[in-house]
Amino acid sequence: MTTYLLYSDEQLAALLRQGNHDAFGVLYNRYKGVLHVHAYKKLGDLEKAKDLIQELFVNLWSKRDALPETLNLSGYLYATLRNRILDVVAHEKVETKYIDSLQNFVTENNFITDRHVRERELSRLIEQAVNELPERMREVFIMSRNEGKSHKEIAEALEISESTVKNHMKGALKNLRSKLGLFTYLLFIFKFF
């Protein structure tokens, strides 16, 4: 199970589609921090935020079979969370601060028309919350996401990974030795320690 901690989102998504509990657990721990902080910033209520996040992951699990092959996992989580929060806002029975703020915004008439740009902005916004996380949660997020990506690139390049996700070597590589870097051995250690 230790090995999944360094898996990339793509690898975990593939395992998730197969119904792998451990992979799901890793994804949950990886993202819950930033998502929780983000939801809290938007809703102002820690408990409500927590409920939303848990609901988000419950749904992710129950929809795991239907997840598309080329899923941008973080993008999917972030967009789904945003939509849920907008839903909560839209269902507020009483006049809230939201209405004033939204009205002002509409009047300014300055919004992002491109959906992809909005999505990227959303990712950036959510991920900058990582700096506000408690130390340990920050570490889990940073290390697993960033190093998971590189792990995947290197593993793909060298076919060293014993992961259940098949990686195909993209043609011969020049200078194998220069690519056989420190990280590969970190990889070994994490698998076998």
Next chain:
Amino acid sequence: MNNETAKELLRKYRENTCTEEELAILESWYLKYDLKDLAQLSSEDLLAIEATQAPKPVIEAKTASLWQKFLVASAVVLILGAGLFFYQNKTSLIKDNSPLLSSSEESRQGERTATLALSSGEVFNLDLKKKGIVIRAKKILYSDGVFISSVRSVEMLITIKTPLAGAYQVTLPDGSKVWLNAASSLVFPATFEGSPQRKIAMSGEAYFEIIENKNHPFLVQSKSQEVEVLGTHFNIDNYEDEPNVKTTLLQGILRVGVRNSTASNKSVILKPNQQAILGPSGISIHHVDAENYKNWTEDLFWFDKEPLESVMRKISRWYDVKVEYQVSDRNRGKLSGDISKNEDIESLLKILEQSMGYKFKLQGKKIIVSE
């Protein structure tokens, strides 16, 4: 102010009847609007976030058991995760081009320093004038006692990487000594306490003098093999560009196991003056004068009936030069003997010319071999 438009927008969102533009407005507003300024997150709030449990079991009976498993899985993962990564990192976000990964970007040719990397992301350039480093009592020091860094977490992994033309010595946390040859790496934990085995990983070439401890087996992992020792002196030649992996035992007892193998011969036991050679067809034992395989640690090149290409591989690693062949057969020749590594490359090439009968010409960082 008339709030009609805002109310209208939200109603349409509820009813899922927003146009593209209305959606764009709402989502853009979402990006800008914060109900609660994060500066106000108290430490209690942060603790509450950290303490968030796994999702509550869903009410439906059929999915309840799924969540039981999930609860256990995520709790275990969290503990392992915390254990592996727990330490204080004051540096900024590790990006995709973090120092830990630098070797994947630049060619080894460019490197001039030995480096020490910690799993925290910190990287230190090691002074090649000092012969080696020591890990002792949660500190990393040069062998002359000069301080380099402390080990802030016992789970920390340490990676030493030597450049072309540079060798280094490492004293491991248990007192065992490793000599790393040029263009080699060694990865090991900050402490061996608490693990059932003393496990390290390497690439390239290294010579080991391992402190005996019958209760704490020592394992050296490399790409295709795993060596298990009790207390012993041995050399592993595992350079990528050599056709075989050679493990040579000077004293003690060693088991060499093959990883990922379908061959029938999966491991061999070595006695002193035996060498295990792991090649594509499996692993075999040969008798050798093991002392010779340690010569490089004393700054000697040593050749044993080696053909041209094999000789040039060693030379190119040590002097950090490329080789261009203008010969009909690179596998000709049987060079034996030792030459000091401290010779400058021109003198060395003259000696080789006389011994091997080839012509060697040095052009900048390239050697041209011709007949």
